[in-house]
Amino acid sequence: MSAPGVTDRNTITIERAFDIEGRSLWTDARRRLVKNKAALTSIIVLSIIALMAIAVPFVWPYGYADIDYGNIACAPDWWPGVDVTCRAGGYHIFGMDQNGRDLFIRVLYGARVSLAVGVVATLVSLLIGVTYGAVAGFVGGRLDELMMRFVDVLYSLPFIFFVIILMVVFNQNFFLLFVAIGAVEWLTMARIVRGQTLSIKQKEFIEAARAAGVGTFANIRHHVIPNVLGPVVVYVTLTIPTVILAESFLSFLGLGVQDPLTSWGVLIADGKDHMETAPWMLIFPALFMAVTLFCFNFIGDGLRDALDPKDR
Amino acid sequence: MWPYAIRRVLGAVPTLFIIIALTFFMMHIAPGGPFDAQRHLPPEIEHNVRAAYNLDKPVWEQFALYLGNLLHGDLGPSYKNHDFTVTQLIAVGLPVSARLGFSAIILAIVLGISLGTIAALNQNKATDYGVMGLAMIGITIPTFVTAPVLALIFGIYGLHFFGYDFFLPAGGWNGGALANMILPVTVLALPQIAIISRLVRGSMVEVLRSNYVRTARAKGLPNHIVIFRHALRAALLPVVSYLGPAIAGLLTGSLIVETIFGIPGIGRYFVEGAINRDYTLVMGVVICYAAFVILLNLVADILYALLDPRVRFA
Numbered sequence: 001m002s003a004p005g006v007t008d009r010n011t012i013t014i015e016r017a018f019d020i021e022g023r024s025l026w027t028d029a030r031r032r033l034v035k036n037k038a039a040l041t042s043i044i045v046l047s048i049i050a051l052m053a054i055a056v057p058f059v060w061p062y063g064y065a066d067i068d069y070g071n072i073a074c075a076p077d078w079w080p081g082v083d084v085t086c087r088a089g090g091y092h093i094f095g096m097d098q099n100g101r102d103l104f105i106r107v108l109y110g111a112r113v114s115l116a117v118g119v120v121a122t123l124v125s126l127l128i129g130v131t132y133g134a135v136a137g138f139v140g141g142r143l144d145e146l147m148m149r150f151v152d153v154l155y156s157l158p159f160i161f162f163v164i165i166l167m168v169v170f171n172q173n174f175f176l177l178f179v180a181i182g183a184v185e186w187l188t189m190a191r192i193v194r195g196q197t198l199s200i201k202q203k204e205f206i207e208a209a210r211a212a213g214v215g216t217f218a219n220i221r222h223h224v225i226p227n228v229l230g231p232v233v234v235y236v237t238l239t240i241p242t243v244i245l246a247e248s249f250l251s252f253l254g255l256g257v258q259d260p261l262t263s264w265g266v267l268i269a270d271g272k273d274h275m276e277t278a279p280w281m282l283i284f285p286a287l288f289m290a291v292t293l294f295c296f297n298f299i300g301d302g303l304r305d306a307l308d309p310k311d312r
Numbered sequence: 313m314w315p316y317a318i319r320r321v322l323g324a325v326p327t328l329f330i331i332i333a334l335t336f337f338m339m340h341i342a343p344g345g346p347f348d349a350q351r352h353l354p355p356e357i358e359h360n361v362r363a364a365y366n367l368d369k370p371v372w373e374q375f376a377l378y379l380g381n382l383l384h385g386d387l388g389p390s391y392k393n394h395d396f397t398v399t400q401l402i403a404v405g406l407p408v409s410a411r412l413g414f415s416a417i418i419l420a421i422v423l424g425i426s427l428g429t430i431a432a433l434n435q436n437k438a439t440d441y442g443v444m445g446l447a448m449i450g451i452t453i454p455t456f457v458t459a460p461v462l463a464l465i466f467g468i469y470g471l472h473f474f475g476y477d478f479f480l481p482a483g484g485w486n487g488g489a490l491a492n493m494i495l496p497v498t499v500l501a502l503p504q505i506a507i508i509s510r511l512v513r514g515s516m517v518e519v520l521r522s523n524y525v526r527t528a529r530a531k532g533l534p535n536h537i538v539i540f541r542h543a544l545r546a547a548l549l550p551v552v553s554y555l556g557p558a559i560a561g562l563l564t565g566s567l568i569v570e571t572i573f574g575i576p577g578i579g580r581y582f583v584e585g586a587i588n589r590d591y592t593l594v595m596g597v598v599i600c601y602a603a604f605v606i607l608l609n610l611v612a613d614i615l616y617a618l619l620d621p622r623v624r625f626a
Contacts, residue, residue: 153327160564161582161598165338168586245454252456252568253583265456272460272572276468286457293452 025230025307032306039302042295049292053111061091062102064109065260072100073278085277095280098270106262107285113263114289117178118244122236124182125243129189130232134220136190137197148194151187160184160246167255174257181246185239192235196228230307237300241293248289264289317614324606331602332595336378339591340371365391378595387599388592392585398596402578406600408485409570409577413562415497420504420558425551427505428512429544435517443509450506455565459499459572466495483574496573500565504558508551516547549620555612556605563601 033039057064074088076095088096094103136147163180170176200206201224209219248265250256257263264285271282353361362368366377381388387398431443467482481492519525520543528538563579570579578597585593 153330160567161601162334162338164583164586165335165594168589169338169341241452248454249456249564249568253571254587268457268460272456275460275464279464282457282460282464286453286461290449290453290457293454294448297448297452 029230029303029306033302036302036305038298039306042298042302045291046295046299049111049288049295050115053108053115056108057105057112060102060105060108062105064101064105064262066101068096068100068102070100071096073098073274073281074100075278075280079280094284095278097267097281098274098278101260103267103281103284106267107264107288110262110264110267110285111288111292113257113261114244114247114265114292117181117247117263118240120178121182121185121243121247122239124178125185125189125239126232126236128183129186130193130225130228132186133190133193133195134197134224134228137194138201138216138220138224140198140201144194148191151190155187160249163246163250164253164255167250177247177250177256181243184246185243189232189235189239192231193228196231197224200224200227234300234304234307237296237303241296244289244293244296313614313617317610320610320613324610327606328599328602332379332382332599333375335595335598336375337371339589339594340374365389382599387596390590390593392588392590392593398592401581401593402596402600405576405578405581408575409566409579412493412496412500412569412575412577413559413566415493416500416562416565417504417555417558419497420501420508421551423501424505424508425512425544425548428509429516429539429547431509431513432516432520432547433539440513444513447506447509450502451510455499455503455568456572458502459496459569462495462499463572483572485573485575496569496575499573500562500569503565504561507558507561508554511550511554512547515550516543519543519547522546545619549616552612552616552619555615556609559608560605563605 071086071088071092074086074092074096075084076093077087077089078093079087079095092102092104094107097103097106132147132151136144163184166176166180206219206223209223214222244264247256247263248268251263251265252269254269256265259266267285268282268289271278271285275282359368366374369377378388385399387402390396390398390401393401427443427447431440434440463482466480480495482495485492525538525543528542533542566577566579567583569575570577571583574580578600581593582597582601584590585597
């Protein structure tokens with residue numbers, strides 16, 4: 001319980017601080033990120049893809065599972081090749097797949113699945129990795145050694161094999177896909193956070209907090225984690241594409257999402273089987289996926305430059 | 313060095329044990345066994361089949377039996393490829409996979425280092441941007457896209473020069489003929505070339521600015537000696553420590569490449585085995601891969617210490 005006077009004084013100081021335009025690490029970083037053309041373009045492109053994935057299925061005339069038997073594997077109207085067997089007509093701007101389904105809407109549903117898996121699995125890895133790394137680094141000593149040795153052991157496991165086995169064992173449960181991939185990806189995050197925590201632990205403000213009687217976990221939550229967020233944010237933007245790749249890899253092998261639901265990996269696998277007669281089935285999903293992965297990588301690079309104090 | 317190596321090898325034993333235990337129990341808590349999907353057998357026969365494969369015993373006992381056999385180098389019979397033991401299957405597949413992976417890693421190292429060095433020497437010029445742009449493409453476009461696309465271009469459409477047609481086989485192994493190896497090795501090596509060239513460029517740029525390189529130049533040493541003898545040696549350190557993850561990446565890639573190009577290596581066994589619930593085959597392949605990763609990580613660590621005199625064997 002603090003005296004009312006103290007609270008008042010704090011409020012005043014905070015208000016005053018807002019009057020002066022602050023240049024915190026984050027405002028600075030945002031300014032520099034916006035200046036970075038590649039990163040800014042990537043953010044815009046990615047937003048467009050995400051918005052399309054969310055909104056277009058509501059207004060598009062075809063569903064992702066609607067089958068048109070008259071138009072199996074037909075080319076879009078504008079396709080330049082002359083030797084295509086048939087043209088789809090209508091609004092099938094990306095052509096049709098091998099079952100006569102509209103490819104455009106399927107690519108967008110693939111985007112939904114891939115992006116959702118990417119974000120959710122990354123959040124899972126973030127939660128595990130940050131907690132684990134911060135606790136190991138902050139507590140230190142025996143516990144730290146034990147925890148990081150465990151990470152080392154897991155590191156040397158060929159993890160994709162475990163994900164594959166998991167997917168087989170539990171019959172391609174969609175929910176499990178998130179958990180399995182997230183549980184694989186937290187290791188690097190834990191190492192990064194631990195390293196950062198070790199250096200932050202030495203700072204005076206932590207010592208001050210400890211002297212003021214702040215407990216270990218409160219200290220980690222209020223003082224350590226906010227200060228390790230920089231490298232973590234960078235790593236998150238680089239983890240999302242890795243996760244999207246992992247999911248597509250599983251789907252490509254037939255172990256991910258199941259028909260009629262789709263993901264970019266499934267679409268690419270189908271496209272590969274029909275690439276001689278219907279190359280659009282390979283090109284469009286591959287293009288969407290490549291562009292998305294590009295964007296995330298550019299944003300990650302941009303963030304790293306923006307948050308790197310050495311560049312100031 | 314030797315005490316360090318021996319300690320590391322001993323340290324790998326618990327890791328291997330964890331891998332074996334995890335895989336074993338994961339496969340055994342799976343709903344549905346390897347003999348479920350087929351037509352129903354009379355109960356007596358089914359009982360005999362299960363007894364023959366020790367599947368009627370408690371899981372713990374099965375695990376103990378498996379470990380015991382493993383110590384004698386016996387990976388058990390394959391559940392699905394009848395009349396073959398897992399050891400026999402791996403003995404057929406491993407040389408193929410090893411040859412594929414080894415060629416890919418050599419290609420990746422050679423090309424990656426050359427491209428990275430070239431980019432670093434032309435920092436912020438068109439060559440640099442070109443190489444790094446290609447590297448970005450190599451990193452972001454996954455193996456399962458490059459494999460079919462390259463197979464389509466070189467295997468099916470073919471290349472046409474001066475009235476001649478050049479075709480590469482789009483699949484098959486043919487006993488490891490050079491023509492059959494070109495496409496899979498390229499596809500497998502591409503992402504690693506990209507990553508290694510980025511690593512080399514980054515560290516080379518930094519090393520070229522360092523004091524000892526300036527000293528070497530000030531001494532009047534010719535450019536190529538400064539680059540190859542002084543700078544490159546230090547710039548290669550990140551590559552050596554990347555070798556561990558690179559090998560893991562190659563293994564993952566080999567699952568895809570072997571499946572797409574129809575190469576009879578152990579990666580394809582793994583995918584087929586996992587889908588068919590061929591427990592023993594999957595276990596065998598995982599153990600094999602894990603042992604490989606651990607061994608090569610050890611080699612990478614020793615190489616690192618040999619290259620960098622600041623690192624001591626601790």
